[in-house]
Amino acid sequence: MKDFSTRVAAITGAGSGIGRALAVELAASGCNLALSDIDADGLAGTAELVADRKLAVTTDVVDVADRTAMQAWADDTAEAHGAVHLVVNNAGVALAGTVEDTPMEDYDWILGINLWGVIHGTKMFMPHLRAAEEGHIVNISSVFGLFAQPSQSAYNATKFAVRGFTEALRQELDMDGGNVSCTCVHPGGIDTNIARNARLDKSLADVMPGDQEDVREGFQKALHVSPEVAARRILKGVRRNARRVLIGPEAYAVDAMQRVLPTAYQRLVPLSTKLL
Ligand SMILES: NC(=O)c1ccc[n+]([C@@H]2O[C@H](COP(=O)([O-])OP(=O)(O)OC[C@H]3O[C@@H](n4cnc5c(N)ncnc54)[C@H](O)[C@@H]3O)[C@@H](O)[C@H]2O)c1
Known part of the structure; x- marks a missing residue:
């Protein structure tokens, strides 16, 4: 997909951070938007930011974990907009805690x-993308889909899974040679609300210095890249039909570390990591 003008993009988690920045960036390119989030206020805030663009914008409060609600949102979006060309599966949460x-x-x-x-x-959304003249799926993984870290087992499990799911899907879509493609995105630290909204398991907080707010602020300080830069990078990846998009210096460092030390990195990471 080279041009987003007059296309329709559906974005989950559009009420904050990367999802909001993608909505604003796509709107600036003339793309119509189907925005969803579980947070109605955040969603309304994003809708306001794109309101003066004279685009077709729909907003729906949807929990991405709710299968029935997601089915209804996909079908309603296709009906309301007449087509769907780009889907960004962006909604996500963070969690820190040991496995035990x-x-x-x-x-x-x-x-x-x-x-x-x-x-x-x-x-x-796949049947709707197939029905359009061109379609693209963007799934947001993380650097934590490239390497594992103590205290991140839950987040690691989800982000490695998103990568595996998306890389398998990409090969299927390549083999079938149709009109749909996909990209897996691995951001490093992006300055969004992810750390503020993270769950910190209580017993983990006990082993960490400071109270939960200090720990959250510590997480937050590690997030350096703006969501706007991340959004532009993602859309450049879509235009290029990239298989993988890395965002930020940490993502490139982690990618290099994985190539050079595919298992030995596990001895190094704990040396530089307290249980986060
Ligand atoms: N910020 C980072 O450093 C970073 C790094 C790597 C990957 N990511 C990934 O980027 C994606 C976007 O996160 P962000 O950094 O913009 O965080 P964010 O917290 O700013 O935005 C996430 C959005 O997802 C929404 N959301 C949460 N649960 C939901 C649910 N059940 N249904 C629908 N929406 C829900 C939230 O309300 C919020 O608006 C996530 O998948 C995250 O894992 C972020």
């Missing part, structure tokens, strides 16, 4: 959003 300390409910929560949300968005 993380409750099963927290694994269910993050898998529901970060993995099932991506599978729902991909499968439920």
Whole structure:
């Protein structure tokens, strides 16, 4: 997809961060928007930012983990806009906790959003993308889909899974030679609300210095790249039909580390990591 003008893009998690920046960037390119988020206020804020563009913009409060709601959103979007060309499965949450300390409910929560949300968005929009003259799926993984770190088992599990799912999908789409393609995105630290909204497992907070707010602020300080830069990088990747998009210096460093030290990195990371 080389040009977003007059196209229709559906974005999950559009009420904040990377999703919001993508909406603004796509609107500037003349792209019509179907925006969703579980957070109605955030969604309304994004809608306001793109309101004066005279584009068709729909907003829907949707929980990406809810299969029925996602099916309804995909079908309603196609009906309301007449077509869907680009889907960005962006909604995501973070969680820090050791494997032993993380409750099963927290694994269910993050898998529901970060993995099932991506599978729902991909499968439920696929017939609509096939029906359009061209279609593209963007699935947001992370640097944590390239390497693992202590305290990130849950987030790692979801982001490695998104990468595997998307790389398999890309090969299927290449083989079938049709009108749909996909890209897997691995951002490093992007300055969004992800750390502020993260779950920190209580017992983990006990082993970390400072209270939960200090820990969140510590996370937040590690996020340097603006969401606007991330959005532009993602859309450049779509235009180039890239298989993988890396964003920020950490992503390139992690990618290099994985190539050079595919397993030995596991001895190095704990040396430089407290249990986050
Ligand atoms: N910020 C980073 O450093 C970073 C790095 C790597 C990957 N990512 C990924 O980027 C994506 C976007 O995150 P962000 O950094 O913009 O964070 P963010 O917290 O600013 O935005 C995430 C959005 O997802 C929404 N959301 C949460 N749960 C939802 C649900 N169940 N259904 C629908 N929407 C839901 C939130 O309301 C929020 O608007 C996520 O998948 C995240 O894992 C972020």
